[in-house]
Amino acid sequence: MQVIPVNLQERSYEIEISPGALDRAGVALASLGDVSRVVLVSDDVVDNLYGVRVAESIVDRGLDLDVIVVEHGEESKSIEVAYSLWEQLLELGADRKSVIAALGGGVVGDLAGFVAATYARGLRYFQIPTTLLAQVDSSVGGKTAIDLPKCKNIVGAFHQPSGVLADTTTLQDLSAKDYVSGLGEVVKYGVSLDSELFDMLERNVDAITSRDAQTLEKIVAKCCSIKSEIVAADERETSGRRALLNYGHTFGHSLEAALGYGAIPHGHGVLVGSILAARLAQRLGASGDARFSAIDDAWLDRQLALYRNLGLPTSLHDLGRDYGDAPETTPQRLVELMASDKKTEFGKLNFILPVALGECVYAKDVAADDALAVLR
């Protein structure tokens, strides 16, 4: 078992990662103390897989339990579903000693976290992430959100969980698509923030592709540890430090938006986006920008080799191969979408770009033409 502390003063908490952690849900929830009831939120797919097991673990510790199951899929991150959850909490008589536990992937976590953040101005929130993406990404940082029809994650709150339990055996049950999507975030941490992780990934390609739960325990723990250091330094994304987590995201979000949300998984957008960002850094370095002088062909080849060995997409062409016809969009359209991204201030084009293996910078000054050139 690995335990990663997230240090946020009075909002500090621990992430426990182990094969079999699901059975420790009751122990972990009871240890929060002063719990009047647990409301377990899950989706239909995850509930079928692990609902009974987690529920038994909670009831075995003598805790009162209610279960709310929503439909799987991004559509559940809506105001309508949040509204229904608020009303159900009211019916159930949830009070300030109640804990909302989210069992599932990013959708369930974001939704349940937002409802926990806003019901009675904030209930405690406990996460049991069952996808790789949720284990390495949304389990650290306290971002919760729901979508409006025209914009993802636009309504939300920062609400730190009281604890996180990640069971790496659940990753065996993921579809190839969801597993690759999670790996997208994992390699992102390696390439842009931690060369040690990158080395670890290179050395463990076989164990990663066979989803070995012990190896994944180490990798998930490493990712949580990397992210928790950054979040501790910039909890609410104000200093710019937290923005460094967004390597691959400027291109990635524009791909997601251009192809229609849900057409490709988030991690796939980030993966292809991270290669595009590396190519952009290489181009800027070749044009004399000294920050990116180390990003040469050899650097890019090493990144591409890892992606290919892990079976990850590296180009729009690959996305086309995996998701039917090559997605239809144009470089011009992608650049327009980047300019309207909510992280863009006053319309500038911003990217997180690599400067060495495991190191990146926030580049706020990139000309749209350079981004266009890389996309062509």
Added chain:
Amino acid sequence: MQVIPVNLQERSYEIEISPGALDRAGVALASLGDVSRVVLVSDDVVDNLYGVRVAESIVDRGLDLDVIVVEHGEESKSIEVAYSLWEQLLELGADRKSVIAALGGGVVGDLAGFVAATYARGLRYFQIPTTLLAQVDSSVGGKTAIDLPKCKNIVGAFHQPSGVLADTTTLQDLSAKDYVSGLGEVVKYGVSLDSELFDMLERNVDAITSRDAQTLEKIVAKCCSIKSEIVAADERETSGRRALLNYGHTFGHSLEAALGYGAIPHGHGVLVGSILAARLAQRLGASGDARFSAIDDAWLDRQLALYRNLGLPTSLHDLGRDYGDAPETTPQRLVELMASDKKTEFGKLNFILPVALGECVYAKDVAADDALAVLR
């Protein structure tokens, strides 16, 4: 002009109180720095009174301004109206440098504050309260909320404003009912938390009833100062200190709920509730509870005299006089409602009760029979 600091570490802000403060909206908003646009949220009544004046003050400082007007009344504190505001912010292209400014009473403040707390995980929020209740109560503490059909304020967030501007000349425009409702909170601070304020109120009965803007500046400032000290010690209502602000609220909420929300204003419920709480303390003192030995007839008479001189209701009978027929409810029903109040933990009856002038305690151990006896 009086300036009251609210000390909450990096969430600290100032409340500026003066006759004519409305015209300083632009200056105050511009001084926040790095403001891409101001979205002014108001209701139709308040917008008619002050909208143009405040808008001009903002535009005069060179700030981009959008105005959103909602219907006046508690009905606007709904998910539907919040949803519409989120969508309008998206349409307007609000970004993290946008500021939401609330011009109006508690409904507008609670609604706009909640939308600011949750849009893009938190925009800055600026308050321009135009009712006495909003100036002395919701301008300090960062509570924001909307209602569900079956429960007031149940969906919300703590979100501190970046600044508050209170213009005491706007109090001239309040209906008698709204003014009395605000005075309910004011005398609550005096009776339960600050004998100096109580003295000040006794000495200024005429200026208060004629709504003298200079006198009200001092009184509003005093109330904000009392509340800000308590909020600074217990920002998120966890230590119990902040609960001391709720003198009169246990009885008050049950009156509001029993008579139907909106049938009597919040402050009227608190006023009558605060007399009932004083009578309960007197009863407990007479039965030998040493904490309340100082709450005798003389104490109660002084409180009642101030209320009557200010024209405030002191009993259910008075509420009946002011709001048509005597409201129909029963002591039994009121006690039942108290037991289901969301502030009640595990079903105990909790009250804030006076122990001396300007001093109160949190009593968690009151028998329902004693509350019943006082209501009979």
